[in-house]
Amino acid sequence: MVNGVSSRELRVSDAEREHVIGLLQKAIGLGLLTLEEFTDRTDVALSSRTRAELNVVLADLPGMTHPEMRARSGWGGRPVADRPPLPGEPLVLTSGCGSSVNRSGEWTVPRSIVVRSKWGSGVNLDFRDAVFAHDRLDLRLEVTGGAVTLRLPAGAVVSLTDLNTRMSSVNDKVGYQGREGTPHIVVSGDLNMAALNIKGARR
Known part of the structure; x- marks a missing residue:
């Protein structure tokens, strides 16, 4: 008391x-x-x-x-x-209202990542200098509001088949979808009233 x-x-x-x-x-x-x-x-x-x-x-x-x-x-x-x-569990990155999720530089990318953000100021995952532990990354997005930006290394490929979008947009100007390469980033989950931006390796 x-x-x-x-x-x-x-x-x-x-x-x-x-x-x-x-x-x-x-x-x-x-x-x-x-x-x-x-x-x-x-x-x-x-x-x-x-x-x-x-x-x-x-x-x-x-x-x-x-x-x-x-x-x-x-x-x-x-x-x-x-x-x-821990072994066998995803890396979970979480942000609340007004906060952000940022990963850049030399960081180790596990087999799976879950990103949870509600009305955050942005999710920025820069994989250009990252070390991938596996050829495939399962990236689950549970995002409402804001924008998710993926900065990918040369040779990467993205699959968005299992991503559900509602009042959202996907911008892949580089054309990472529908080709072969590694790492293979499989994006799933739910994107609500948000934007997914896929960018290339150019500095």
């Missing part, structure tokens, strides 16, 4: 929401959640205002609890959203 308010009614911060999303990522790796369940629970976590609302997404997951007013950071002292994925 804090000033007459129970701990369940206390407001939660963005850091606490990110911590819980990190626990949901771990649950995928342990086989406790499907990707669809992870998506639904992440929606709840991102929209939670109080600790009671946030804890609902963890209630039936054994051994996973949200500590009382702790955990401002995750693996290695870095934000939970930036921790390396």
